[in-house]
């Protein structure tokens with residue numbers, strides 16, 4: 001292999017590791033989520049090997065409500081690794097350097113939100129970031145850098161790409177697992193059918209993925225906002241904004257040519273919903289066939305049960321299934337049927353499966369499914385899209401020894 005992992009790191013070193021603990025924050029409270037659980041594996045291994053560990057991570061972006069310190073993150077991570085994690089309210093000033101100097105074997109500190117420094121956010125090449133004060137100050141304090149922030153690896157930010165040029169660099173467990181599973185569609189050949197669930201609200205992303213993978217995927221199961229845009233393109237009266245929610249019109253204008261191109265050149269790969277679900281006058285789930293839909297009457301928030309059954313069947317008979325986006329607004333139980341039935345079919349089958357997207361993957365725990373029944377459940381958003389479309393991830397590239405993983 002041409003990249004080093006924790007297996008190559010040895011023990012008893014001074015280690016700087018970049019994680020991605022970026023989390024939902026509501027009214028100042030940071031929500032525990034699977035990013036903590038995943039990175040806990042890397043951090044726990046570093047602790048068990050007796051390394052002195054300093055962690056770098058970010059939260060939100062300047063100007064947003066989610067831009068908060070990492071104090072709560074330290075407590076949540078400590079719970080996950082069952083070991084103290086000391087929050088240091090400084091990233092690379094004297095307070096941080098003191099905390100790093102006094103680390104003992106197996107001790108862990110979490111440095112302040114790295115996006116609170118001016119160095120982090122400019123998108124720059126690794127060579128330039130390696131000259132930043134952040135990198136030049138912290139790098140000499142450590143023996144090794146462990147890159148684990150796969151879900152931030154699409155960003156050319158200082159703590160993601162700057163350190164590996166100056167230090168011995170290794171991929172953490174999250175980095176290596178995510179990279180291998182998410183790149184599978186671009187790098188692996190499958191003998192049987194390859195299916196992609198193409199749903200959710202971020203139609204522009206999904207349609208880009210579909211366009212890139214059109215020769216690799218046999219069935220695109222269309223749902224969510226994406227599904228309605230495709231239905232609109234073939235003449236059904238759906239996929240227009242109601243109550244100015246702006247999910248449809250701007251994405252329709254931005255993508256209608258790519259949609260038309262896919263319909264013209266890959267018609268047999270596109271699987272359309274045959275029925276849709278909405279909330280009726282009594283606020284209960286009701287269904288109509290697509291031939292009967294009248295967009296002005298309802299918001300269509302899930303695929304109907306005939307569609308769910310057909311999609312579940314296709315997924316169950318595929319050799320590989322990649323999920324990008326939910327088939328409906330599953331957070332509301334009335335509209336969870338399509339998403340849950342297809343995920344269930346994947347979980348119960350033995351296909352190679354990757355479920356991505358922060359929102360979509362939440363359905364797995366919300367509806368009592370077991371992550372272990374999927375080949376991989378990604379914690380990445382933008383980086384997952386890059387992987388699906390075969391675009392290189394700068395935070396991954398810098399960890400490679402010879403330019404090839």
Ligand SMILES: Nc1ncnc2c1ncn2[C@@H]1O[C@H](COP(=O)(O)OP(=O)(O)OP(=O)(O)O)[C@@H](O)[C@H]1O
Pocket residue numbers: 199200201202203223224225300301302324325326327328329330331356357358359360361380381382
């Ligand atoms: N018809 C629909 N109308 C409105 N929302 C929908 C509809 N179908 C699916 N959704 C929403 O789509 C969301 C999931 O897809 P979305 O594209 O937003 O994100 P994702 O792919 O999970 O990834 P990430 O948030 O990481 O970018 C769910 O929260 C679901 O409520």
Ligand SMILES: O=C(O)[C@H](O)COP(=O)(O)O
Pocket residue numbers: 020022060061151152155380381382
């Ligand atoms: O949460 C994420 O997707 C990553 O941490 C990247 O965050 P960003 O989109 O604010 O750069």
